[in-house]
Amino acid sequence: MNVKVFTDYEELSEAVATIVVDLIKRTPNAVICFASGHTPLLACQLFVAKILREKIDVSAIRFFSLDEWVGVPPENQGSCHHFFYDVIFNPLGLTKNQVYVFDALTNNEADECKKMDEAIAAAGGLDLMVVGIGMNGHIGFNEPGVAFDNYSHVMALDKSTIEGGQKYFETNTILSKGITIGLQHLIETKQVIMIANGDKKAEIIKRTFDETVNEQLPATIMKTHKNGTIMLDKAAASLLSANQFDASH
Numbered sequence: 001m002n003v004k005v006f007t008d009y010e011e012l013s014e015a016v017a018t019i020v021v022d023l024i025k026r027t028p029n030a031v032i033c034f035a036s037g038h039t040p041l042l043a044c045q046l047f048v049a050k051i052l053r054e055k056i057d058v059s060a061i062r063f064f065s066l067d068e069w070v071g072v073p074p075e076n077q078g079s080c081h082h083f084f085y086d087v088i089f090n091p092l093g094l095t096k097n098q099v100y101v102f103d104a105l106t107n108n109e110a111d112e113c114k115k116m117d118e119a120i121a122a123a124g125g126l127d128l129m130v131v132g133i134g135m136n137g138h139i140g141f142n143e144p145g146v147a148f149d150n151y152s153h154v155m156a157l158d159k160s161t162i163e164g165g166q167k168y169f170e171t172n173t174i175l176s177k178g179i180t181i182g183l184q185h186l187i188e189t190k191q192v193i194m195i196a197n198g199d200k201k202a203e204i205i206k207r208t209f210d211e212t213v214n215e216q217l218p219a220t221i222m223k224t225h226k227n228g229t230i231m232l233d234k235a236a237a238s239l240l241s242a243n244q245f246d247a248s249h
């Protein structure tokens with residue numbers, strides 16, 4: 001696993017944006033999956049701006065949303081659906097057949113997961129995943145205790161995810177389950193980047209580094225990926241010991 005530490009959130013986001021743009025330049029039909037949320041927001045805004053500025057052709061890329069809050073309608077500004085249409089799909093003018101988001105209102109969750117798995121397979125697998133890390137170490141809605149060999153699935157949300165998730169919503173919102181691309185997909189993705197910024201993530205980042213790979217701390221799966229990188233700002237890396245930090249250079 002590679003580790004990269006950047007001065008601040010802006011530098012970290014700029015680096016992620018560059019990776020995304022370089023991938024699309026190299027591979028015009030790249031298959032990309034992103035988490036939504038606060039951490040990747042600036043990276044998304046920056047890569048979209050670069051694409052528009054440099055007039056890069058994105059007509060062949062495929063873009064997957066990592067997860068969704070079950071039961072939250074797409075027009076709700078706290079939904080992952082809303083995030084991606086607002087920040088990436090609409091600004092880039094991506095068409096319906098280029099984008100894949102879970103239907104949070106489905107009455108057949110198993111079928112919705114199967115559709116996502118089939119779409120990833122039909123796209124030839126994911127080239128790049130950019131994920132965040134929850135305060136409890138989740139990736140997507142792969143909560144503590146998740147089986148690492150799951151493909152897309154629905155999972156009951158941890159108390160901390162339900163409480164922490166309120167930050168995305170204007171009014172108190174009932175959250176109970178997440179539908180998510182699974183960690184087996186992450187393992188099969190060609191390149192995976194996990195990003196974290198800010199003091200509030202320092203503790204869980206330290207645990208991710210310190211603990212052996214285990215399903216109670218899903219982010220530890222990053223250590224098993226053949227082309228995985230953890231990209232942090234200094235604040236998120238602040239509790240790492242010198243050798244963990246040095247190993248990043």
Ligand code: F6R
Nearest residue numbers: 035036037038039132133134140
């Ligand atoms: C959201 C997602 C979540 C977030 C994580 C961190 O689509 O997949 O796992 O990545 O909860 O959220 P932020 O970035 O808001 O701190």
